[in-house]
Amino acid sequence: MVSPVRVWLNRTYAENVFFMDQLRRNPADRAVEIHATHGDPDSPVLAAADTAELEPEGLSPAGYVEYALDQCARRGIDVFVPRLHQSAIVAHRAEFEAAGTALLAPPPEAVAVFQDKVVAYEAVRAIGVPVPPWWRVRTAGELVRAVEELEDLGHRACFKPASGAGGVGFRMVTRDPFSLAHLNGFPSPSVPLPLVVEALRAAEEPVDWLVMPRLEQPEVSVDCLTGPDDRVRLAVGRTKNGRRRGFTLHERWLTPARRIAEAFGLHHLSNVQFRMYEDRPVLMDVNTRPAGGLHQLALCGINVPWAAVRLALGDDPGELEPPFLGQDYTVVSGPRPLRPVTLPQQRPDLATAPATPAPATPAPLAAQAAQAAQAAATLGTPAP
Incomplete structure (x- = not known):
């Protein structure tokens, strides 16, 4: 067995x-x-x-x-x-x-390159992959000079931490004064430049930011599976343009992603992100881990997590290609079960779980699915 x-x-x-x-x-x-x-x-x-x-x-x-x-x-x-x-x-x-x-x-050398975005941009540019213009800033004066240079070129400036994951810390700079317009509707990533300058001057420690032009959509995230021989086994692009998502195998995205994965030994799963600068795609970021949206490639008929586990165990899946490209889609949230626990602020008649300590290990997924199916049958709705 x-x-x-x-x-x-x-x-x-x-x-x-x-x-x-x-x-x-x-x-x-x-x-x-x-x-x-x-x-x-x-x-x-x-x-x-x-x-x-x-x-x-x-x-x-x-x-x-x-x-x-x-x-x-x-x-x-x-x-x-x-x-x-x-x-x-x-x-x-x-x-x-x-x-x-x-x-x-990936190996430690590859992880180290992409921990710092400045190091990453310099390394990637050296192998011929286009990157946007950027300025590394640590002070208010450096920030203002970088913003002014970008505005002179006709671009809107944005900044983000030189190291970090996802969109954490990303902000776009505006010259509009702070007003009720910034407080209406949903929170915005735009921040008035004078407020940022004031915060920087009051800070006890310098920041480490990357100032860049605001890059345009589409955003394309290329998921790569690379073997320990530095050869890419799979590369598929996931496109994002507003709410609409889709897939691409166009070489304008896949070729630079493969070049990065192979040149820097991004073994196993990585994710290479591009956006548009003027009329060409440029590198935005590289993740040396599985992307949160990797599972969406199931819409193309491939199980990438399993292929990656096989490769890690020495069972090389060979070169993979999706049998088809899934139709355009969007992403919506949905419920997932949590470990049973009664919160202190819950009234007993509203508690969703008995007032007992949470088990050391949660119920297996199969048991959770059975519970969901039973609840759906009770409500007269199809089970998930």
Whole structure:
């Protein structure tokens, strides 16, 4: 009997519940057991896992590596997909391999290049991939000069942290004075330049920002699966233009993404993001981890998480190509079950779970699906 593949995802994004679903629905019908750890007890990733633990707080990167090695040994982890403290973890790949755990992550040299966006832009430009103009700023004076230069070129300026993930810290600069217009409707990423300058001058520590022109849509995120031989096995672009999403295999996006993945050894799963600067695509960001939207490639008939796990275990899936491109779509939110718990502020008659301590491990996904099906039958609606 073939033993289940044990996969661990550490403190990761909520969207990776879909990553976990796809591993369980793999085309080989191989049993997969998923372990998850997180700092938030209400993370849906914990609820969706077969076994789950809360991560200890306050660990240094070195301390977290020791914690991770212990988790892998105690849980018999075959494949570890690290997000938190990825750079520290991949530096100890040999120790994880000695414990029988494969890391689904690039080597430390590749991770280091893309931790700092300035280093990344310089390295990527050196291999011929276009990047937007940028200024690294740490003071109010540097910010004003960069904004003025961009405005002289006819562009609207924006800034973001030189290191960071996703859109955290991204803001667009406006010359409009702060007024009620900024308080109407939904919060805006636009901030008046004088307020930013004032905040910088009052700050005790300098910032480390990248100032760039605001790049235009479409935004294209190319998901890549790359082998330890630096050869890309799969590259598919996911397009975003407002609410509309879609897929592309156009080489104007895929060729530079492959070049980056192969040149820098972005082994296993990575995500290369582009936007438009004037009339050409330029690099926006590179993620050395699975993208939160990776599961959307299921609409193209491919199970990328499973292909990545196979590759990590030494079972090379070979070059992959989607059998078709899915139709355009949009993204909406939906409910996912959480670990049962009664919050202190809930009235007993409104509590959605008995007032008992949460179990050490959440119910398996199959049990949750059965409960959802029973509830749907009671309501007379189709089960999810």
